[in-house]
Amino acid sequence: MxxxxxxxxxxxxxxxxxxxxxxxxxxxxxxxxxxxxxxxSVVASGLLDRIKxxxxxAGVAYVELGGVKPNPKIxxxxxGVALCREESVDFILAVGGGSVIDSAKAIGxxxxxxxxxxxxxIQKVSVKETLPVGVVLTIxxxxxxxxxxxxxxxxxxxxxxxxxxxxxxxxxxxxxxxLTYTLPPYQTACGIVDMFAHVLERYFTNEKGxxxxxxxxxxxxxxxxxxxxxxxxxxxxxxxxxxxxxxxxIAHNGSLGLGRSEDWGSxxxxxxxxxxxxxxxxxxxxxxxxxxxxxxxxxxxGRFVQYAEMVWGIPTxxxxxxxxxxxxxxxxxxxxxxxxxxxxxxxxxxxxDKIEEMAEKTVENGPVGSFIKLDKGDVIRILKIAADxx
Amino acid sequence: MxxxxxxxxxxxxxxxxxxxxxxxxxxxxxxxxxxxxxxxSVVASGLLDRIKxxxxxAGVAYVELGGVKPNPKIxxxxxGVALCREESVDFILAVGGGSVIDSAKAIGxxxxxxxxxxxxxIQKVSVKETLPVGVVLTIxxxxxxxxxxxxxxxxxxxxxxxxxxxxxxxxxxxxxxxLTYTLPPYQTACGIVDMFAHVLERYFTNEKGxxxxxxxxxxxxxxxxxxxxxxxxxxxxxxxxxxxxxxxxIAHNGSLGLGRSEDWGSxxxxxxxxxxxxxxxxxxxxxxxxxxxxxxxxxxxGRFVQYAEMVWGIPTxxxxxxxxxxxxxxxxxxxxxxxxxxxxxxxxxxxxDKIEEMAEKTVENGPVGSFIKLDKGDVIRILKIAADxx
Numbered sequence: 001m002x003x004x005x006x007x008x009x010x011x012x013x014x015x016x017x018x019x020x021x022x023x024x025x026x027x028x029x030x031x032x033x034x035x036x037x038x039x040x041s042v043v044a045s046g047l048l049d050r051i052k053x054x055x056x057x058a059g060v061a062y063v064e065l066g067g068v069k070p071n072p073k074i075x076x077x078x079x080g081v082a083l084c085r086e087e088s089v090d091f092i093l094a095v096g097g098g099s100v101i102d103s104a105k106a107i108g109x110x111x112x113x114x115x116x117x118x119x120x121x122i123q124k125v126s127v128k129e130t131l132p133v134g135v136v137l138t139i140x141x142x143x144x145x146x147x148x149x150x151x152x153x154x155x156x157x158x159x160x161x162x163x164x165x166x167x168x169x170x171x172x173x174x175x176x177x178x179l180t181y182t183l184p185p186y187q188t189a190c191g192i193v194d195m196f197a198h199v200l201e202r203y204f205t206n207e208k209g210x211x212x213x214x215x216x217x218x219x220x221x222x223x224x225x226x227x228x229x230x231x232x233x234x235x236x237x238x239x240x241x242x243x244x245x246x247x248x249x250i251a252h253n254g255s256l257g258l259g260r261s262e263d264w265g266s267x268x269x270x271x272x273x274x275x276x277x278x279x280x281x282x283x284x285x286x287x288x289x290x291x292x293x294x295x296x297x298x299x300x301x302g303r304f305v306q307y308a309e310m311v312w313g314i315p316t317x318x319x320x321x322x323x324x325x326x327x328x329x330x331x332x333x334x335x336x337x338x339x340x341x342x343x344x345x346x347x348x349x350x351x352x353d354k355i356e357e358m359a360e361k362t363v364e365n366g367p368v369g370s371f372i373k374l375d376k377g378d379v380i381r382i383l384k385i386a387a388d389x390x
Numbered sequence: 391m392x393x394x395x396x397x398x399x400x401x402x403x404x405x406x407x408x409x410x411x412x413x414x415x416x417x418x419x420x421x422x423x424x425x426x427x428x429x430x431s432v433v434a435s436g437l438l439d440r441i442k443x444x445x446x447x448a449g450v451a452y453v454e455l456g457g458v459k460p461n462p463k464i465x466x467x468x469x470g471v472a473l474c475r476e477e478s479v480d481f482i483l484a485v486g487g488g489s490v491i492d493s494a495k496a497i498g499x500x501x502x503x504x505x506x507x508x509x510x511x512i513q514k515v516s517v518k519e520t521l522p523v524g525v526v527l528t529i530x531x532x533x534x535x536x537x538x539x540x541x542x543x544x545x546x547x548x549x550x551x552x553x554x555x556x557x558x559x560x561x562x563x564x565x566x567x568x569l570t571y572t573l574p575p576y577q578t579a580c581g582i583v584d585m586f587a588h589v590l591e592r593y594f595t596n597e598k599g600x601x602x603x604x605x606x607x608x609x610x611x612x613x614x615x616x617x618x619x620x621x622x623x624x625x626x627x628x629x630x631x632x633x634x635x636x637x638x639x640i641a642h643n644g645s646l647g648l649g650r651s652e653d654w655g656s657x658x659x660x661x662x663x664x665x666x667x668x669x670x671x672x673x674x675x676x677x678x679x680x681x682x683x684x685x686x687x688x689x690x691x692g693r694f695v696q697y698a699e700m701v702w703g704i705p706t707x708x709x710x711x712x713x714x715x716x717x718x719x720x721x722x723x724x725x726x727x728x729x730x731x732x733x734x735x736x737x738x739x740x741x742x743d744k745i746e747e748m749a750e751k752t753v754e755n756g757p758v759g760s761f762i763k764l765d766k767g768d769v770i771r772i773l774k775i776a777a778d779x780x
Contacts, residue, residue: 001632003405006404007399011397018393209633211617218609227602
């Protein structure tokens with residue numbers, strides 16, 4: 001086990017109706033809040049109005065900035081930074097899913113940088129300060145509600161890049177599973193794949209002697225499979241929605257990766273797909289992960305056999321390790337398909353003519369991944385497997 | 391799943407040699423530190439000297455108070471409070487195991503109460519403020535290094551009582567598994583039972599729809615069994631020591647009980663045993679838990695069957711539920727015996743003539759436990775089972 005440091009300051013306020021206390025929570029924390037959101041459902045459902053009412057009742061001043069899109073764009077972040085400065089905002093409240101939270105986090109750090117906020121995402125400057133961010137979560141997926149980073153897309157050059165710092169964890173997050181009842185099935189499914197992938201990135205490690213985190217990863221993966229399918233079958237199942245919402249936070253709060261090397265190769269590859277084609281991140285991950293697994297599984301068959309046994313309950317005794325590993329990859333694909341996700345470019349109706357470009361961008365700062373380090377050739381081969389995987 | 395709020399601010403600094411940075415860590419956080427410890431091994435091993443050297447090098451002033459005993463006593467806490475006031479201490483550094491940390495936490499809250507610090511433990515006053523507490527952990531067991539409470543014994547009346555508040559979580563905790571290499575096997579074993587029991591208290595719940603936390607509990611329990619036996623077999627196995635050390639923190643940082651009712655009946659009963667006989671808390675739990683399980687298992691056979699299957703790998707198909715549950719209780723006893731723990735009063739060489747008094751004290755504020763509420767008669771029957779359990 002490796003040495004590590006872990007601290008997660010985010011206060012998680014979980015359950016029915018909790019978001020009605022957001023005004024009271026902000027009182028004393030903020031003089032003027034930027035309410036940041038996407039549009040559509042947050043407005044139509046009346047949630048945004050309820051949040052504003054809660055702030056009004058608590059006497060907390062606010063300004064608004066909506067319009068966050070999936071794969072949130074640097075352009076809107078720049079607008080947000082300018083608005084926060086003009087309006088002397090001292091707290092950002094993200095009302096939405098991972099895209100909104102990530103956009104809010106980017107505005108929070110951009111506020112303290114005189115140059116362009118994109119500088120953080122190309123490692124030109126590092127994060128030293130941020131406006132505090134709070135969250136009312138509506139989509140369980142990204143885990144951004146208590147994670148220490150964010151991912152932003154530069155719409156000018158189709159780059160999708162991340163920035164992170166321990167000070168970027170939100171101050172609080174309200175998680176009401178009932179707010180997720182009305183998510184379209186596709187979006188629910190993308191979220192389920194996203195959180196599943198967040199655990200996989202930590203599970204596939206070369207580190208030995210990490211049994212506790214292995215078991216915790218497997219516990220979370222199994223629950224995401226079981227409760228994910230339950231949510232798809234019955235969107236109004238409160239407990240299943242609650243389990244998935246909490247799993248999304250656990251999957252990406254960092255606790256499952258402690259003492260281990262983490263991989264993140266698949267995420268890096270996926271970022272180039274959604275950066276170019278603007279598809280949902282979860283759908284992109286469903287396309288990349290099975291291909292990645294197929295490409296790397298012989299590197300550590302034992303770990304894939306463990307994955308097969310502990311997550312999928314595949315019998316292993318007396319069986320060929322490669323066959324067991326392949327069965328686990330099949331089970332993973334089957335799960336994604338059951339969720340209605342694409343598992344190939346073909347499935348997702350994406351062209352494959354930019355594979356070379358995507359691979360080039362993926363490795364432009366050097367090889368990606370850790371379980372196996374992937375160079376450009378590896379990435380091309382993985383994307384080619386992903387092209388028409390069945 | 392129930393509504394919940396969770397925040398764990400403790401910074402966990404884990405791994406080899408980490409404690410050498412404690413002085414640097416305290417710089418800026420503290421003007422004058424109380425170094426609080428037990429004695430014996432912390433002194434003999436040279437750890438205390440290294441800690442002091444680290445503070446000296448960082449230019450952090452300190453005073454010392456040693457002498458904490460297992461089942462830490464209110465008398466020393468009172469001394470600590472007086473010392474902190476005299477010396478204008480503004481930070482307490484606990485160097486030791488759960489007893490030392492609990493004593494430090496009690497001093498921290500006592501500092502802000504004009505009356506007797508015991509008032510917190512009889513609910514005469516509630517915790518509103520505390521001196522910050524930091525930890526260098528030497529015994530993985532109590533989980534106090536990131537928990538929100540403490541347990542103190544009043545040596546005048548043999549009462550053992552707890553106090554808690556979210557502000558009582560330590561600011562930081564240094565966890566170096568190598569510091570636990572030299573623990574006597576009995577103390578290692580007591581710690582293993584203690585952390586195992588912390589998970590059981592959360593696992594045996596009446597709450598439905600808590601699959602994720604169920605799985606996380608089972609993951610932790612399984613790891614404690616596997617790695618606990620590995621540590622007993624090879625005390626110098628770094629990874630096993632590390633897994634047990636981290637499991638102790640996970641078991642009691644509150645995350646495994648979220649959204650659930652927790653039980654704590656067995657702990658309440660045990661407190662009366664160690665309060666009177668001053669035995670190790672872990673040993674007391676090894677005596678109480680199997681008897682508690684035997685007494686309550688028919689309340690929810692399904693949960694005991696799940697415990698049998700998921701933690702102990704006991705085959706369940708086509709078998710009588712009661713038989714499976716009993717097999718799980720047997721497995722639990724066997725584990726405690728393998729660790730060298732007593733599983734009965736007889737085993738522990740304790741008299742049974744105070745069963746009535748212990749039961750009386752256990753329920754003096756009303757029934758205890760939640761899985762089944764236990765009144766005085768229940769507690770007597772459990773203690774009688776524990777008297778000579780085989």
